[in-house]
Amino acid sequence: MSHHYSGPVLGFPQGDARLDLTDLYAFAKPGDPTRSILILNAHPSFSLEPRGPTRTDPFAPDALYEVKIDTDGDLVADIAYRVRFSDFECGVQTASIRRAVGADAAGTGDTGEVLITAAPVSLGATPDIVEGGGHRVFAGWRSDAFFFDVLGVLDGFNFSHTDFFADKDVCSIVLDVPNVSFGSGKIGIWARTLFQRDGHWATADRGGRPGQTPFLAGDVLAAYNAAEPAQDRQFIPAFAHALEHTGGYAHAEALRVAATLLPDVLSFDPARPTAFPDNGRALTDDVQDHFLAILTNGKVTSDGVGPHDDLLEDFPYLGPPHAARSSAPDGSGVAA
Numbered sequence: 001m002s003h004h005y006s007g008p009v010l011g012f013p014q015g016d017a018r019l020d021l022t023d024l025y026a027f028a029k030p031g032d033p034t035r036s037i038l039i040l041n042a043h044p045s046f047s048l049e050p051r052g053p054t055r056t057d058p059f060a061p062d063a064l065y066e067v068k069i070d071t072d073g074d075l076v077a078d079i080a081y082r083v084r085f086s087d088f089e090c091g092v093q094t095a096s097i098r099r100a101v102g103a104d105a106a107g108t109g110d111t112g113e114v115l116i117t118a119a120p121v122s123l124g125a126t127p128d129i130v131e132g133g134g135h136r137v138f139a140g141w142r143s144d145a146f147f148f149d150v151l152g153v154l155d156g157f158n159f160s161h162t163d164f165f166a167d168k169d170v171c172s173i174v175l176d177v178p179n180v181s182f183g184s185g186k187i188g189i190w191a192r193t194l195f196q197r198d199g200h201w202a203t204a205d206r207g208g209r210p211g212q213t214p215f216l217a218g219d220v221l222a223a224y225n226a227a228e229p230a231q232d233r234q235f236i237p238a239f240a241h242a243l244e245h246t247g248g249y250a251h252a253e254a255l256r257v258a259a260t261l262l263p264d265v266l267s268f269d270p271a272r273p274t275a276f277p278d279n280g281r282a283l284t285d286d287v288q289d290h291f292l293a294i295l296t297n298g299k300v301t302s303d304g305v306g307p308h309d310d311l312l313e314d315f316p317y318l319g320p321p322h323a324a325r326s327s328a329p330d331g332s333g334v335a336a
Contacts, residue, residue: 019193099135141171236262
C-alpha cells in the first residue's frame with residue numbers, strides 16, 4: 001500500500017483522496033542518459049475504508065503538489081517542482097508547473113519560475129504531454145503501477161497472491177527532467193501534498209521511501225507529515241516501537257533498523273543504474289517485498305505478486321487508466 005492509505009485507519013489526509021500521496025518514482029530516462037523521470041502519484045481510485053471508488057475529478061485545485069530535491073546532502077531542498085491545478089469544470093482541468101531553487105525551494109509556497117501553464121489534465125487513455133523550459137510534463141489519470149496484495153497483509157500476512165492494484169488507477173504527475181539541473185552525484189528526493197489552513201500552506205502527506213508511513217508512523221502520523229526530512233530522527237523511537245510490535249525485534253535492534261529508514265528521502269544518482277533501495281525507484285521494483293522483510297524481521301519476504309504488464313515504453317511510462325471517467329464538474333460522476 002506504499003502511501004495509498006495514510007495510517008492505521010486506512011483513511012485519506014484531511015479526508016480527501018486527492019491529497020493522498022501514493023508513490024514517488026525516480027529513474028533514468030530509458031534511452032537518454034542525460035535525463036531523468038520523476039513521478040508523483042496521488043489520489044488512488046479506490047478506498048479501503050469505506051470500501052469503494054473515490055472521486056472522479058483528478059487533482060484538488062486548492063492544493064499544492066510538490067517534488068523536493070536536495071542536491072548537497074543537507075536534507076534541505078535546493079530544487080522544488082510545484083504543481084497547481086485549476087478547478088475541474090465541465091470535465092476539464094489544467095495544470096501549472098513551477099521550478100523553485102535555493103531558499104524558495106527550501107520554503108513552503110507556490111513560488112518559483114513558471115515552466116508551463118494551462119497544461120491539460122488527461123482523463124482518458126491518450127496522454128496529453130506538454131513541453132516547456134526544457135521539461136516534459138504529464139498530469140492525469142493513469143493505471144496504478146504499484147503492486148501489492150494489500151488484503152493479504154490486512155489478513156495477518158495471509159497472502160492470496162492477488163494484486164489488489166491490478167485494476168486500479170491513480171492520478172500522476174510525470175516530469176522528464178534534464179540531469180544538468182541536479183548538478184552532479186547523488187540527490188535526495190521527497191514529495192508532499194499541501195493544503196490551505198488559516199491562510200497558510202500545511203502538509204497533508206509526504207514521503208520519499210515507499211511503504212513506511214502506513215505501517216510505522218502510527219500515533220505520530222500528523223507530526224511526521226508536518227515535519228521535514230532534516231527533523232526525521234525524532235521519529236526513530238516511534239518507528240522502532242512499530243517494528244518491535246510487528247517484527248518481534250529486540251529494542252536495540254529495532255532502533256538500529258528504524259534509523260536506516262530515516263530520513264524519509266529517496267536517494268538517486270542519475271548516473272547509476274536504477275534499483276530500489278540502492279538507487280532511485282523504477283516502476284517494476286518490488287518495493288513491498290523489500291519492506292515486508294524489514295517489517296516482519298525476515299518472517300515474511302514476499303506477497304507473491306509482481307509488476308504490471310501495462311507499462312509503456314515511452315513517456316509517461318504509466319499505462320492507460322482502466323476506467324473511463326465522467327465529466328461531472330464536481331467530481332461526483334462514476335467511473336465506467
